[in-house]
Amino acid sequence: MIQFGIISRKFSSSSTVQSAIKNVTIIGGGLMGSGIAQVTAQAGQDVTLVDVNSDVLAKSQKSISNSLIKISKKIHKDNPQEAEKFAKEAFARIKTSTDPVSAVKETDLVIEAIVENLEVKHSLFQKLDNAAPAHTIFASNTSSLSINEIASVVKRKDKFGGLHFFNPVPIMRLLEVVRGMDTTDITFSTMMEWGKSVGKTCVSCKDTPGFIVNRLLVPYIAEAIRLLERGDASARDIDIAMKLGAAYPMGPMELADYVGLDTTKFILDGWSKKYPDQPLFRPIPTLNKLVAEGKLGVKSGEGFYKYEKK
Ligand SMILES: CCCCCCCC(=O)CC(=O)SCCNC(=O)CCNC(=O)[C@H](O)C(C)(C)COP(=O)(O)OP(=O)(O)OC[C@H]1O[C@@H](n2cnc3c(N)ncnc32)[C@H](O)[C@@H]1OP(=O)(O)O
Ligand SMILES: NC(=O)C1=CN([C@@H]2O[C@H](COP(=O)(O)OP(=O)(O)OC[C@H]3O[C@@H](n4cnc5c(N)ncnc54)[C@H](O)[C@@H]3O)[C@@H](O)[C@H]2O)C=CC1
Numbered sequence: 001m002i003q004f005g006i007i008s009r010k011f012s013s014s015s016t017v018q019s020a021i022k023n024v025t026i027i028g029g030g031l032m033g034s035g036i037a038q039v040t041a042q043a044g045q046d047v048t049l050v051d052v053n054s055d056v057l058a059k060s061q062k063s064i065s066n067s068l069i070k071i072s073k074k075i076h077k078d079n080p081q082e083a084e085k086f087a088k089e090a091f092a093r094i095k096t097s098t099d100p101v102s103a104v105k106e107t108d109l110v111i112e113a114i115v116e117n118l119e120v121k122h123s124l125f126q127k128l129d130n131a132a133p134a135h136t137i138f139a140s141n142t143s144s145l146s147i148n149e150i151a152s153v154v155k156r157k158d159k160f161g162g163l164h165f166f167n168p169v170p171i172m173r174l175l176e177v178v179r180g181m182d183t184t185d186i187t188f189s190t191m192m193e194w195g196k197s198v199g200k201t202c203v204s205c206k207d208t209p210g211f212i213v214n215r216l217l218v219p220y221i222a223e224a225i226r227l228l229e230r231g232d233a234s235a236r237d238i239d240i241a242m243k244l245g246a247a248y249p250m251g252p253m254e255l256a257d258y259v260g261l262d263t264t265k266f267i268l269d270g271w272s273k274k275y276p277d278q279p280l281f282r283p284i285p286t287l288n289k290l291v292a293e294g295k296l297g298v299k300s301g302e303g304f305y306k307y308e309k310k
Helices: 013-018 031-042 052-076 080-092 118-131 149-150 183-198 212-227 235-246 252-259 262-274 285-292
Strands: 024-028 047-049 094-097 109-112 137-140 161-162 174-180 200-207
Touching: 013 183, 031 047, 031 052, 031 080, 031 094, 052 080, 052 094, 080 094, 109 118, 118 137, 118 149, 137 149, 137 183, 137 285, 149 161, 161 183, 174 183, 183 200, 212 235, 212 252, 212 262, 212 285, 235 252, 252 262, 262 285
Parallel strands: 024 047, 024 109, 047 094, 109 137, 137 161, 174 200
Antiparallel strands: 161 174
């Protein structure tokens, strides 16, 4: 039985955040961006969700609507009318756009959740830096890149940090708030307060590879794949072992399929290039083979397991 952050805690109505952050722009309307947009709107803030692809935005709106219906029924379980009102009002707070530059003209906080590629993120932030008001805080939801490296192209390095959410965003209660070397105390505390305002429990971390969760999770998953590769145990037995022996909600192979094997490979490749002496980050032939065959996990219908295509 999972616990919903939204149910188990009241949203902070901290006047600092309410006055500082009223409009939030989320760039990237995929898996993570749509979830971040949803929790922001649930907290009563106005959101603009931006993606270069209008089909992605249509798909995101559908998944947000479905998720809001489920969540609102849980929050207002004895009051269907309130549940419907909650879901409708939250949905109505989300606007969509395909133009990042015009979407940041009046925003207080930008959260970038686009493809995990440093050059693409640089090109986006450079454009946004010229277009957004001076007070606007910029944050990246990167899983594996350095916040300092992403921030290197903007002038507002003092107003830049990491806001790292977890998948599925409406359910996972954690938010890692990451300080870059130039992030000021006021920017950092505003990001922490904002995280609380959207119902998350915030932890802070320096700008180190994978922050807290992925620094532990990526080597754990990599070691599980190496265990399978050596023929020491089957995928199913590894998963059963970690679910029943360590009380994880998903086993490591299931989680790798859920996150995406391409994403897992991408992170390992980046880190092994940057830290060649760290054996935990070394490339894994089994993983590389699955990705080369297009077996990317749940999203492609097959990874370590087979799935019905959505
Ligand atoms: C290699 C690593 C590299 C990392 C790469 C990048 C990744 C990152 O940077 C950081 C990450 O996000 S790491 C991944 C973190 N996430 C996890 O570890 C998820 C582990 N799994 C779970 O917690 C549960 O299986 C889970 C919550 C997913 C599902 O719960 P259950 O297993 O109990 O299964 P369900 O019965 O399907 O779901 C329980 C209830 O939740 C509802 N639900 C699920 N998704 C929802 C959503 N998006 N919105 C609203 N409701 C949702 C679901 O409907 C169900 O409700 P009931 O039917 O009423 O119980
Ligand atoms: N998938 C996961 O479990 C997690 C991913 N992350 C991070 O979040 C970010 C996004 O990941 P996902 O949502 O999984 O990816 P995704 O592939 O589902 O979504 C990315 C979206 O960004 C859009 N996009 C690409 N370039 C753009 C641009 N210049 N302007 C506007 N939109 C653009 C794409 O059209 C796509 O819809 C990445 O940095 C990833 O590392 C963080 C936590 C968990």
